[in-house]
Amino acid sequence: MRAILSVFRKEFRENLRDRRTLISALVFGPLFGPLLFGAALSLSIERGTSEADKQVTLAVAHAERAPNLLTHLRQYRVKVESVAYDDAAAREAVKEHRKHLVLMVTDDFSSRFQASQPAQLLLYVDSSDANNSKEVSRIRTLLNQYGSLLARLRVMTRGIDPLVLSPIVIHDVDVSTPASRSVLTLGTLSYLMLLTMLMGGMYLAIDATAGERERGSLEPLLTVPVRREHLIYGKILATCAFMTLSLSLTVSAFATVLQFAGLERFGMSVNFGPSVALAVIVLCLPLVPLGAALMTIVAAFTRSYREAQTYLGLVLLVPTLPLVFASVLGLRPTAGLMTVPSLSQHFLITSLLRDEPIPGSFLALSVGVTLAVGAVLVFIAGRLYHREALLG
Amino acid sequence: MIEANNLQKHFGRVTAVRDVSFRAEDGRITGLLGPNGAGKSTTLRILYTVIAPETGDASIDGISVVGQPLEARRRMGVLPHNAGIYPHLSARENISYFGALHGLGRKERESRTVELISLLEMEEFADRTAKGFSQGQRVKTALARALIHRPRNVLLDEPTNGLDVMAVRGLRRLLARLRDEGHCVLFSSHVMQEVGALCDDVVVIAHGTVVASGTPQELRTQTGEDNLEDAFVRLIGTGEGLS
Numbered sequence: 021m022r023a024i025l026s027v028f029r030k031e032f033r034e035n036l037r038d039r040r041t042l043i044s045a046l047v048f049g050p051l052f053g054p055l056l057f058g059a060a061l062s063l064s065i066e067r068g069t070s071e072a073d074k075q076v077t078l079a080v081a082h083a084e085r086a087p088n089l090l091t092h093l094r095q096y097r098v099k100v101e102s103v104a105y106d107d108a109a110a111r112e113a114v115k116e117h118r119k120h121l122v123l124m125v126t127d128d129f130s131s132r133f134q135a136s137q138p139a140q141l142l143l144y145v146d147s148s149d150a151n152n153s154k155e156v157s158r159i160r161t162l163l164n165q166y167g168s169l170l171a172r173l174r175v176m177t178r179g180i181d182p183l184v185l186s187p188i189v190i191h192d193v194d195v196s197t198p199a200s201r202s203v204l205t206l207g208t209l210s211y212l213m214l215l216t217m218l219m220g221g222m223y224l225a226i227d228a229t230a231g232e233r234e235r236g237s238l239e240p241l242l243t244v245p246v247r248r249e250h251l252i253y254g255k256i257l258a259t260c261a262f263m264t265l266s267l268s269l270t271v272s273a274f275a276t277v278l279q280f281a282g283l284e285r286f287g288m289s290v291n292f293g294p295s296v297a298l299a300v301i302v303l304c305l306p307l308v309p310l311g312a313a314l315m316t317i318v319a320a321f322t323r324s325y326r327e328a329q330t331y332l333g334l335v336l337l338v339p340t341l342p343l344v345f346a347s348v349l350g351l352r353p354t355a356g357l358m359t360v361p362s363l364s365q366h367f368l369i370t371s372l373l374r375d376e377p378i379p380g381s382f383l384a385l386s387v388g389v390t391l392a393v394g395a396v397l398v399f400i401a402g403r404l405y406h407r408e409a410l411l412g
Numbered sequence: 413m414i415e416a417n418n419l420q421k422h423f424g425r426v427t428a429v430r431d432v433s434f435r436a437e438d439g440r441i442t443g444l445l446g447p448n449g450a451g452k453s454t455t456l457r458i459l460y461t462v463i464a465p466e467t468g469d470a471s472i473d474g475i476s477v478v479g480q481p482l483e484a485r486r487r488m489g490v491l492p493h494n495a496g497i498y499p500h501l502s503a504r505e506n507i508s509y510f511g512a513l514h515g516l517g518r519k520e521r522e523s524r525t526v527e528l529i530s531l532l533e534m535e536e537f538a539d540r541t542a543k544g545f546s547q548g549q550r551v552k553t554a555l556a557r558a559l560i561h562r563p564r565n566v567l568l569d570e571p572t573n574g575l576d577v578m579a580v581r582g583l584r585r586l587l588a589r590l591r592d593e594g595h596c597v598l599f600s601s602h603v604m605q606e607v608g609a610l611c612d613d614v615v616v617i618a619h620g621t622v623v624a625s626g627t628p629q630e631l632r633t634q635t636g637e638d639n640l641e642d643a644f645v646r647l648i649g650t651g652e653g654l655s
Contacts, residue, residue, distance in 0.1 A: 022512075023512075023513055023515075026509070026512040027513070030505075030512075035500075037501075038502040039502050120438070235497075235498075235499070235512070236492070236494045236495055236496030237495070237496040237498060239462055239558065240490060240491075240495050240554065240558070241488040241489070241508075242462050243461070243485055243492070243558075244510060244513040244514055245486045245513075245514060245515070246513050247482070254425035278523075292608075400493075408463045411463070
């Protein structure tokens with residue numbers, strides 16, 4: 021036990037002095053992941069919400085001829101700006117982009133309206149200007165909406181069921197509901213956390229075998245009167261410590277970034293305060309020894325530092341596989357899936373962030389199975405350190 | 413005292429050590445001499461318990477390296493071939509780390525480290541991180557690390573590799589001093605001058621087996637050659653791989 025601690029202390033101190041390890045474990049992953057994530061998120065939120073919510077300014081000529089119409093428009097966040105244009109001035113204003121669009125109420129609007137005849141509105145637009153096509157279609161929709169509202173009222177006053185005006189009805193089935201969007205987003209979130217956590221320990225895991233061998237320090241190390249598995253346990257412990265550091269930093273960074281990203285506008289109620297962040301870290305902890313041992317085992321089979329880096333790059337993808345399956349197959353948390361390390365953490369984190377209740381049995385299964393698999397892998401790593409082929 | 417009995421080891425289809433038996437006494441420097449690829453390193457690796465022999469056994473102060481490897485390791489200090497040190501630790505930390513792994517308490521390993529730093533004249537670079545060390549400084553650090561637990565037996569695999577003349581002379585002085593203190597010193601080399609200058613006993617290995625052993629004088633008498641190099645060539649049957 022004392023030897024394990026000696027190895028742990030030395031590995032920890034040595035890697036704290038290694039700029040590459042430090043940057044990859046404590047700077048790159050924990051900072052860049054959340055920052056990129058936050059930037060991408062606020063950008064997509066921006067795009068998703070800007071058009072629907074933005075106030076549209078509409079220049080209206082002769083607004084006094086249709087006061088009810090303008091009231092209707094104002095209800096839907098249209099800012100009406102009265103202008104004194106005639107036909108030529110309206111054309112000119114739109115053509116020169118002084119106004120995005122101009123609505124002209126014709127002089128016989130009121131009289132035709134009262135005679136229940138189609139009353140004319142002129143909408144001046146520049147269809148070659150793609151920038152305001154959304155604005156145009158929104159105004160057009162609002163105008164149509166107003167028209168059909170009036171039509172219903174008219175048939176109703178004539179004693180006819182307004183439903184006859186709607187022979188068909190189209191319902192949009194938008195697959196990308198806010199809920200599903202949040203599943204995808206939160207999936208990415210937990211994936212990035214797990215990835216960063218693994219990255220934090222990668223260089224230590226490589227160092228434990230391939231690195232020591234390449235420097236020629238492995239053979240002297242094996243001549244000390246310490247059981248070989250204890251040497252590797254100490255190294256795995258140091259790897260775990262770095263992974264935990266990395267994980268804590270990442271989760272904190274995510275918590276901070278998400279405060280500013282404004283997820284709730286996306287229809288996601290994400291609660292990611294300090295206590296939830298702490299819970300996320302605790303949920304991920306059982307995965308730490310598993311990841312550390314897995315990386316150590318893979319590194320033990322490689323012949324050089326470079327080769328180890330290549331293979332561990334692939335190993336980093338392993339925890340993503342269950343996550344990919346989950347999102348492709350639309351898996352929901354079940355007791356069976358809680359026995360899959362990394363997937364169970366993903367589900368638990370997602371549930372936590374969405375403020376859903378987590379069954380105690382799920383929690384127990386996730387923690388128990390993950391720790392058990394980790395223990396087996398740590399044991400295997402210890403056995404591998406006994407191989408003579410380790411010396412290369 | 414180190415004793416090897418009928419050691420044998422294969423790597424795949426290559427027989428590295430066919431049949432090696434010898435004895436290295438306390439208070440003497442024993443040289444393992446042989447051309448490249450003769451099996452010197454494999455023999456030493458078996459002795460310092462990094463690999464296990466297929467047949468045969470060896471003992472350190474009577475303790476079997478096969479049966480009680482941990483106990484055997486306590487009794488030897490090892491300088492493997494091209495031994496590396498940790499680049500982000502200082503020389504002092506490198507040495508002290510091995511003290512901890514040998515179970516020395518903090519006080520003891522600190523004072524012992526100070527002692528070794530002065531013995532090996534390492535004061536100048538003792539507290540620098542090892543990253544930019546010269547080969548000589550690296551070997552000194554690795555050597556101090558091997559001696560941290562005052563081992564009775566010292567095993568060195570090609571210790572003079574890459575050292576300049578001054579460093580080699582320093583190493584020779586150290587080994588002589590260890591011998592005079594009653595240690596059993598075993599080192600391998602393929603350099604004649606070194607073995608001639610330093611060894612009390614010589615074990616000549618060729619093709620994975622011991623072809624002769626004895627004092628340098630005995631080897632010369634045995635082969636009827638005046639000079640050790642000629643004696644050696646005669647013993648291994650070829651001059652290949654010597655320098």
